[in-house]
Structure formats: structure tokens, C-alpha cells
Amino acid sequence: AQSVTQLDSQVPVFEEAPVELRCNYSSSVSVYLFWYVQYPNQGLQLLLKYLSGSTLVKGINGFEAEFNKSQTSFHLRKPSVHISDTAEYFCAVIPGGFGNEKLTFGTGTRLTIIP
């Protein structure tokens, strides 16, 4: 089984400051890793995903994430945040391969941007 830990339930950040949202996972098999964003009263939207290859993944809206296998982490970063980044961010994992498409989500991190 897989599990995802997002240690920070809430992260307040000043506008134009950098931010890092932490995600650690546990799995006995190789996994694919995802970050989703959920704006208020909306569904989830994919920010980025790591499948293989380069450990630095770039996504939409200026976000990037780095896969670290030894630390089983997939932290999300943005060098300069905007008010519009205020949202809930979910890290998720899925076992690699075909036939098992169950995403396991973390409990989310609420990012609040302070003007």
C-alpha cells in the first residue's frame, strides 16, 4: 500500500515570496507522483507529475517539483507567489504500471497568500 504525508496543513506566505510545500510518500513499489491544486469550490486540476527521467519537473503556473528517491519526497516550489495561488494543494501517488489506477492523496496543504 502507498501513503502520502503532507506535514503542513496550512502555509501562509507573503505575495512575491518563495514557497515550498512538502510531500513525503511511502511505497514498497515504484510510484508515479502528482501535485493537484484545488481552488475554492472547484475540482482538482493537475499542476505537474513525475513519471521518470529528470527529477525536476516543471508544471503550470510557474510551479515545479523535485523528486528525491532517497528521501521519498516530492516537494512543490514556486519562486514568487501571487494572490491567485491561494488554494489547496494535494500531493498524490499511484503505483507504476498498467492496471492499477488508484490515486492515493495526501491530506492537503492550504496555501494562503498575504498581500
Place this chain on the structure above:
Amino acid sequence: DAMVIQNPRYQVTQFGKPVTLSCSQTLNHNVMYWYQQKSSQAPKLLFHYYDKDFNNEADTPDNFQSRRPNTSFCFLDIRSPGLGDAAMYLCATSRGEGSADTQYFGPGTRLTVL
């Protein structure tokens, strides 16, 4: 734009009164999912369809049922809603070509049980 549509966006029902939530997609994806997301919690998979094949999660209560009459539509039926079933219900789709597929989510239906 191709998308995942959920109706209604907000649903109020009474304790024990059956309710049906609707999801449709214009992406022509093979897989459709239903997630339950309670306040301040992670989305939790209830079940999914790969084409017509139904896959129920082991811990999904019997109170929850689903139907997929065709590729485009999928319904979530809650036979006797309890107060604990109040949540956001998210529908998602994917092509079904492997675990690397992106899941595309609808905007959700927020269910209130009185």
C-alpha cells in the same frame, strides 16, 4: 472545450432520502471515477469504471452505488444518506492507458444532508 461536468453543483437532501449525483464527460475517456472529499480531508476513491467494468473499493459502504449507462455518463446513487455522507463528491476521468494517465476532475457536487 472538452470537460467533465457535474450536476448539480450543490445538492441538499434529507436524512434517508435517496439522492443521485450526475457526471458527464466530453473527453471520450474509458475510465470514470467517483471520489468523496469530506471537509479538510483528502479525496477518497469510492469506485471506478473501466469502460463497463465496475471496480468497488473495499471500504466503500453498500449505501453507495454507481451506474454508467454509456461512455459519457456516470451516476452516483446514495440509497439512504446519513449525516456522515455530507461531503464534496468529485467525478474524474482518465484515458485508461496506465497509471501515468492524468485524471481530469469535474468541479464537484457539494452534498448537504439535513
